[in-house]
Amino acid sequence: MPVKNRFAELLPEITAWRRDFHEHPELMFDVQRTAGKVADLLREFGCDEVVEGIGRTGVVGLIKGRSDSAGRVIGLRADMDALPINEATGLDYASKTPGKMHACGHDGHTAMLLGAAKYLAETRNFDGTVALIFQPAEEGGGGGREMVQDGMLDRFGIQEVYGMHNMPGIPVGTFAIREGAIMAAADQFDIVVTGKGGHAAKPHDCIDTTVVAAHIVVALQTIASRGVDPLKQVVVSVCTVATDSTAHNVIPQQVVMKGTVRTMDPKVQDYVERRVSEIASGTATALGASAVVTYQRGYPVTVNAVEPTGHAVKVAQEVSGQVDPDTAPLMGAEDFSFMLNERPGAYIFLGNGDTAMVHHPEYNFDDDAIPFGSSWYAGMAEARMPAA
Ligand SMILES: [Zn+2]
Numbered sequence: 001m002p003v004k005n006r007f008a009e010l011l012p013e014i015t016a017w018r019r020d021f022h023e024h025p026e027l028m029f030d031v032q033r034t035a036g037k038v039a040d041l042l043r044e045f046g047c048d049e050v051v052e053g054i055g056r057t058g059v060v061g062l063i064k065g066r067s068d069s070a071g072r073v074i075g076l077r078a079d080m081d082a083l084p085i086n087e088a089t090g091l092d093y094a095s096k097t098p099g100k101m102h103a104c105g106h107d108g109h110t111a112m113l114l115g116a117a118k119y120l121a122e123t124r125n126f127d128g129t130v131a132l133i134f135q136p137a138e139e140g141g142g143g144g145r146e147m148v149q150d151g152m153l154d155r156f157g158i159q160e161v162y163g164m165h166n167m168p169g170i171p172v173g174t175f176a177i178r179e180g181a182i183m184a185a186a187d188q189f190d191i192v193v194t195g196k197g198g199h200a201a202k203p204h205d206c207i208d209t210t211v212v213a214a215h216i217v218v219a220l221q222t223i224a225s226r227g228v229d230p231l232k233q234v235v236v237s238v239c240t241v242a243t244d245s246t247a248h249n250v251i252p253q254q255v256v257m258k259g260t261v262r263t264m265d266p267k268v269q270d271y272v273e274r275r276v277s278e279i280a281s282g283t284a285t286a287l288g289a290s291a292v293v294t295y296q297r298g299y300p301v302t303v304n305a306v307e308p309t310g311h312a313v314k315v316a317q318e319v320s321g322q323v324d325p326d327t328a329p330l331m332g333a334e335d336f337s338f339m340l341n342e343r344p345g346a347y348i349f350l351g352n353g354d355t356a357m358v359h360h361p362e363y364n365f366d367d368d369a370i371p372f373g374s375s376w377y378a379g380m381a382e383a384r385m386p387a388a
Pocket residue numbers: 104139358359
């Protein structure tokens with residue numbers, strides 16, 4: 001099973017879908033146009049069932065194989081949403097909407113899964129059912145979580161799930177994956193420091209919240225450098241520090257800080273959550289101020305199950321022969337983790353070549369990757385449900 005010849009024939013059509021999505025980016029759950037086009041195409045391909053409105057604007061298409069001897073159901077997932085970025089690629093099919101851009105390549109993922117759907121509906125060379133999962137709001141909205149909470153996995157009897165993401169810096173046609181944790185858990189925190197504002201020339205009459213905030217920022221660095229085992233991954237970043245003073249001579253009453261925490265291990269995650277709170281409130285108290293900490297857990301760790309990862313590697317090997325089966329994990333986070341928490345499966349990277357990084361205004365998905373990605377999706381269905 002090398003790159004399937006059918007995808008060479010379908011490439012112009014799949015590329016046209018991809019560029020159409022690229023030209024019309026939509027954010028978060030507001031992907032009505034994209035989801036509508038996906039559903040229309042799935043019906044046109046002859047999917048046995050197409051269900052819209054799962055997890056608000058998600059779409060699931062079902063394709064039955066030639067036989068169904070064991071009730072197998074394999075889920076293949078792509079994401080549909082874009083990012084709030086002003087596109088700077090200068091492409092003739094660049095975004096028509098200022099401030100919205102397919103800068104993460106989800107246009108490519110959706111098009112590649114549609115290509116696989118068209119092929120699978122034509123050939124049906126498998127024993128069971130393929131569930132094509134198109135999710136909204138991967139970029140921070142938890143669209144995958146909403147589809148799971150909507151009962152998608154039970155409703156369609158999905159037994160395994162497979163997802164893919166393009167990756168700049170890896171050659172086109174090369175796959176990269178690893179067993180276990182491949183993407184981090186992403187949490188966020190808000191720290192509100194309250195002191196006593198006043199005249200900057202009379203600091204002794206104030207409790208200077210900027211000084212307190214500065215001590216907290218420095219003390220938080222000890223979580224990663226002193227608190228966590230150096231062999232475990234952790235990121236603690238304070239990204240916003242805002243005071244309520246805009247003057248040169250006013251000590252602010254309040255400072256608000258916002259930041260992110262990335263971890264790969266539940267114990268480290270619990271530890272960091274506790275320490276952010278203890279360090280912020282303890283430091284504030286020591287300096288005569290107070291701090292209120294709000295810590296919110298976001299996307300969980302994306303964990304590739306052992307056996308499904310082996311199958312994903314094997315199919316990628318057959319598609320292109322270029323696979324890194326032990327790629328380094330990334331401290332970014334991925335909403336597909338909610339599906340992987342419920343079902344065994346795997347998440348693989350597909351090279352996007354030497355392009356700008358995802359989330360950059362000059363990024364673009366490389367259409368040359370389409371035959372590889374579509375072949376992998378289709379190959380996963382055929383490999384996990386071999387025709388009798
Ligand atoms: Zn992204």
